[in-house]
Amino acid sequence: MTPFNWDDLRVFLAIARHQSAFDAAAEMGMNQSTASRRLQRLEQSIGSKLFERNSRGHRLTNAGHRLLEHVEKLEATIYSMESSSFGDSVALSGDVRIGTTEAFGSFFLAPHLARFCQRHHSIHVDLLPMPRNINLSKREADMSVTLERPIADHFVVVKLLEYRLVPYASRSYLQSLPPLRHRDDLTHLRWVDYVDDMVFTDQQLNLKSVVPDAQPYFCSTSLNAQFSAVRAGMGIGILPYFLCQNVPDLVPVLPEQVGITRTYWLAAPSERRELARVRALWDYLRLVASINADFLMGRSPTPVQVTHASFDQLLS
Secondary structure, three states: OOOOOHHHHHHHHHHHHHOOHHHHHHHHOOOHHHHHHHHHHHHHHHOOOOEEEEOOEEEEOHHHHHHHHHHHHHHHHHHHHHHHHHOOOOOOOEEEEEEEEHHHHHHHHHHHHHHHHHHOOOEEEEEEEEOOOOOHHHOOOOEEEEOOOOOOOOEEEEEEEEEEEEEEEEHHHHHOOOOOOOHHHHOOOOEEEOOHHHOOOOOOOOHHHHOOOOOEEEEOOOHHHHHHHHHOOOOEEEEEHHHHOOOOOEEEOOOOOOOEEEEEEEEEEHHHHOOHHHHHHHHHHHHHHHHOHHHHOOOOOOOOOOOHHHHHHHHO
16 A cells, blocks of 8 residues: 555545535635546555545545545644644634524624734634524534534534523514413414424424413425514514513513523634634633623623633733
8 A cells, every 4th residue: 555645635634524525626716627636546545445526526434434544633733733833832823713503603703803803913803693503513613602512532522501592572563462361372473483304403493392282384495584574574483582672672571481491512623722722812812702791681681792801811
């Protein structure tokens, strides 16, 4: 067997993660024929077929799965070596990419990240608010805020915060209804909900678990779209306090009787977590979550900003 070529292994790793030579090539800045040629060279070098190709893309063979395990360990070692050799492990500079759920990233986290970037001018933050889970194993981000607790051994995971969701409706919609006094009064309203067969995690809100006999009137995979629909008077939806508390035309409906609490987890691959810039943002997010606990649970009307004193204490 001829010696491995790291560039060929990187192509293999990208194809394994994307399950597509086309997508892997686009990520790596090369054309698909080059990626396919390098994969073929690697397979010839190893003497084994690494992927089954079909209409759905590239699927790892048994040999491919065995190689993937070793290459991911090699990648982690190289990341660690580069960080130690070139100062990334101690330098507060460079890029940090964080994935989050859609509404949390767009409406709550983005303003706090602006404050972080103002204080750390040499750290460039990419925020990925997505209506799906970010795949840290595929290197889509350096860290993620997720509804599901990751269980991979090579991740560092902490509980970031709890937040509360309750029914909200626009004032105009509520004015068209008789008074709502009991949970049973909510059953026959126009409900805004998720598209049932396209939820990306079991931790997403299930309307039936809160109001069992309710029937959705409008559905969307996007919580931002649900928020806009409720605000436009389309119906009633179960939305986070952090999204709606400071919107004057939205009113919580029977929050003492109907609602649900969810948890966000903060996760990062262990080798990325030790980079100084990643650790700085990690610690900052935990501080932001801590000082905003009451706001996120609906016990306080306004979010709390990190003060200069808190920042200085965090950096010391």
